[in-house]
Amino acid sequence: MNNNYLELYKKYFIPSYEPVNFVPTHGHGSHLYNGDNVDLIDFAGGVAATALGQTNELLIEALTKQANQLWHVGNIFTNLPQLELAQKLIENTCFDKVFFSNCGTEAVEAALKLAKRYALKTYGDQKCEIVAFNNAFHGRTLLSVSTGGQAKYRNGFEPLPLAIKHAPFNQLNGLEDLITSNTAAVILEPIQAEGGVIPAKLEFLQKIRELCDLHHVALIFDEVQTGMGRTGSLFAYIQYGVEPDIIAVAKALANGFPIGATLAKEPFTSGFEFASHGATFGGNPLSCAVANKTFDIINNKDFLNAVSAKHKLLVDELYKINQKLDLYCDIRGKGLIVGAELHDKYKGNAYKLVHIAIKHRVSVLNASPNVTRFLPALNIPEADIKEGMKRLANALVEFKQLLA
Numbered sequence: 001m002n003n004n005y006l007e008l009y010k011k012y013f014i015p016s017y018e019p020v021n022f023v024p025t026h027g028h029g030s031h032l033y034n035g036d037n038v039d040l041i042d043f044a045g046g047v048a049a050t051a052l053g054q055t056n057e058l059l060i061e062a063l064t065k066q067a068n069q070l071w072h073v074g075n076i077f078t079n080l081p082q083l084e085l086a087q088k089l090i091e092n093t094c095f096d097k098v099f100f101s102n103c104g105t106e107a108v109e110a111a112l113k114l115a116k117r118y119a120l121k122t123y124g125d126q127k128c129e130i131v132a133f134n135n136a137f138h139g140r141t142l143l144s145v146s147t148g149g150q151a152k153y154r155n156g157f158e159p160l161p162l163a164i165k166h167a168p169f170n171q172l173n174g175l176e177d178l179i180t181s182n183t184a185a186v187i188l189e190p191i192q193a194e195g196g197v198i199p200a201k202l203e204f205l206q207k208i209r210e211l212c213d214l215h216h217v218a219l220i221f222d223e224v225q226t227g228m229g230r231t232g233s234l235f236a237y238i239q240y241g242v243e244p245d246i247i248a249v250a251k252a253l254a255n256g257f258p259i260g261a262t263l264a265k266e267p268f269t270s271g272f273e274f275a276s277h278g279a280t281f282g283g284n285p286l287s288c289a290v291a292n293k294t295f296d297i298i299n300n301k302d303f304l305n306a307v308s309a310k311h312k313l314l315v316d317e318l319y320k321i322n323q324k325l326d327l328y329c330d331i332r333g334k335g336l337i338v339g340a341e342l343h344d345k346y347k348g349n350a351y352k353l354v355h356i357a358i359k360h361r362v363s364v365l366n367a368s369p370n371v372t373r374f375l376p377a378l379n380i381p382e383a384d385i386k387e388g389m390k391r392l393a394n395a396l397v398e399f400k401q402l403l404a
């Protein structure tokens, strides 16, 4: 294999991503290293997945212990790590039952299918509509791109599944006409992540909860990105005090080891029966063993309080940089999901910064073309936040010069 990795990538991969010019070969905590041992401070956290950073010793121990016992058995068997994880998830949330899959998209897909099947079985064919919101992101299957509220992910995949309505996020006006007795499910992200780090207004969630109760509609929260401590509570719904009926979880559930989970309350759980749905690798012993340890570490009051404290540090540092450079018009988010929105003058260029930042040895993300997004490990040390922000300041100087 030659070591011009990006050339190899272009040659062999169906185009879909544009990897940056840094190929991580190893990592520790919030640092990624390439083959030359150049380090990068990671504010992207594997897109909200590596909540406990790289090579966490406790997780390595859990994974290797399980790797020496049992890898995969398929769903004619249950297994001990999945039973343990199911118990943890259910006993620490408002939900009654779980279905395991492999990623966020699958967790969303199972949530929508469960809600639709429950509605159809209980109330008949006409209760089939899904209500979703503009700008949302729910994954990449045909059903999830259709449910998501961003045309760029749907274009070219038509015809799309029918009976999905979209409405403006955070707008209370019109909700009564949107959520009716024909609605099977309403799906939303409590903080629209990919769409620009836009937190839902409490009144918006409360109104939707009220209408879902009135019309016997399953309210689904997609907490693939906001779940597992990201906002400073185990799930964002806990912070809002608004309980969904179904929740989709993935990403940080096993710290980047592939897993998805759909948790649901009664009576929506009865949407599925034997063979209604399935996933060969869903609930496999390896990912569940890692998830069990991840869950124990994150589901701890002190740990979660520290996430909120780190929010303050990260945002304070960002404000200081912005006072000098005046690139951002808004800095927002909860816990360690933070978005900084570019001034009109710089709009459309957030992705450019992702690449420039790598040159300055710090990794950030965009969210929409206008927002810089931060999703560092939840246990990132304060010193790494400060050092990463120093590097980001240099990257932002270059960004500003480029766009002058």
Ligand SMILES: Cc1ncc(COP(=O)(O)O)c(C=O)c1O
Binding pocket: 047, 103, 104, 105, 106, 108, 137, 138, 139, 140, 189, 193, 194, 222, 223, 224, 225, 250, 251
């Ligand atoms: C809110 C949300 N839902 C669903 C998904 C899809 O998850 P995955 O890429 O694991 O399939 C993502 C991924 O970014 C997400 O942020």
